[in-house]
Amino acid sequence: MAGETDLAGSAPSAATTAAANSRRWTLRAALDDQRLIGWGFLLALLAVWEFVVIQARISPLYLPRPTGVVAVLWQNIREGGLSTDLGFTLYRIFAGFFIALVTGVLLGVWMAVSKPVKAMADILIAALYPLPKVTLIPLLVIWLGTGGPFMLTISFMGAFFPIVINTVVGVQQCEQGLVLAARDLGANLRQIVLRVLIPSAVPSIFAGIRIGLGISIILVVAAEMVVAKDGLGARLFVAGQLLDTELVFAVLLVLAVLGILITKGQDLIDARLGLWRTS
């Protein structure tokens, strides 16, 4: 800094070039920052949206202004019980998901170490996995009604299959040398499963979690739209029926933010899993 002021005193022309250079440099740095580009683009898009809606006098019934959506969102969070709906939806997603995580990993490990279990489970999974789970909603409603157990089941089914399949793959890909080393160090079968097979399958299990959680979210919101009286899906559906377009957008916004938070959270965990990947 001191050097630059000195320069400015003695040679003004050189100083201006330097300043221009450094300005260009910051601009280039900004353009290189992927996050800045992403957010900048999003803001610009919203600004254009807002401007077009105002200029073209589009009715909020068709396309509300972004600022209007945020206002409605805020109002619904404060007075309209939107956070309660969010709570219901999150509970349904994660309760089913965690059951799927525990049972999926256990069954996956069991399948990976036992051939008969794998043979039996494989055939069921082959039948059930490709089936779009939304098609099970009518049957599940007949069996379970539309209450908590139904929601848990639907969210469970979304996450279970990807987690099982990825666990099997992860365990089967475990380096045989690690199992031998554990045996050599006196590990019994239970210890090998818990301390070697499952840890080494963690990156693969996590890939299954990524896919499974995504499917659970889709299924729960879809099921809520069809049968529930509360939750984000139900709120979205009712708002659509009442032509409350601003509220529709507000709920979509909540879902989008939820998606971003979950994805970013997974990215953070993923980064920590680097530990497993390079050995």
Next chain:
Amino acid sequence: MTSPVVDIRFEDVRLAWPSKAGQPTVALDRMRCAITAGKVTAIIGPSGCGKSTMLQLARGFLDPSAGEIRFVDRRSGQSAPRPPMATVWQGFNLFPWLTVLDNVAFGLEMGGMAKAERHERAREALAKVDLKGFESKYPRQLSGGMRQRVGIARALVMKPEVLLLDEPFGALDAQTRLVLQEQVAGIVEETGATVLLITHSIEEAILLADTIFVMTARPGRIAREIEVTMPKPRTLADLKRPEAAALFEEIYDLLRDEVIRAMTNEGGTQ
């Protein structure tokens, strides 16, 4: 530790498995040899001759198709139970999700030792292989030579009566190998354990072993048993002594014939 007393005897051991072609693949056949308690035995042979298979047999991870692996108490001549063993692997086989300290303490943990004590012992073992200060690192953060020293500490901490070294320096670069070979020579001497070293390096065998078994090409058998009488622990400088040079010559001649035979065999079957 009290010096080990159990010899490992391969008595006409055969290991074969069926192959599609009809002719079974024979890894070892009529293998007879004795691994003497408290001594370092090196097994050297052309690749594919079943060296590592012998180690797996001794460890009990494989069962012979015929013949027997016996553990014999030197003092009484009676059969003895399998003595405690630990292996150092060519590919290190460290658990990438565990710290260096937890890797070394793994075997003790499997045995149910409390955390404080096993960490204490793991620290001591790490100090022995000059890895003090690396306890909380992960394997991926270490060089190959350091990883193998973790592998050695992980085996030593089990206080094995028999130390199985499965081409322990095979995955290391030439310089690292030289340094580590010397270090291991010292460490092994200190533990006094029975050592079975699988290697394809003649220098390594001469540097470390009391007895060298030279194996034939597949099916593996002992071609010659060679005693190395130079005082231990040996250093790289000892390899330049005339008796070492003579040993090298002898082993090399045997191996060259076997390697050529192995190569022609491969050519014949393909």
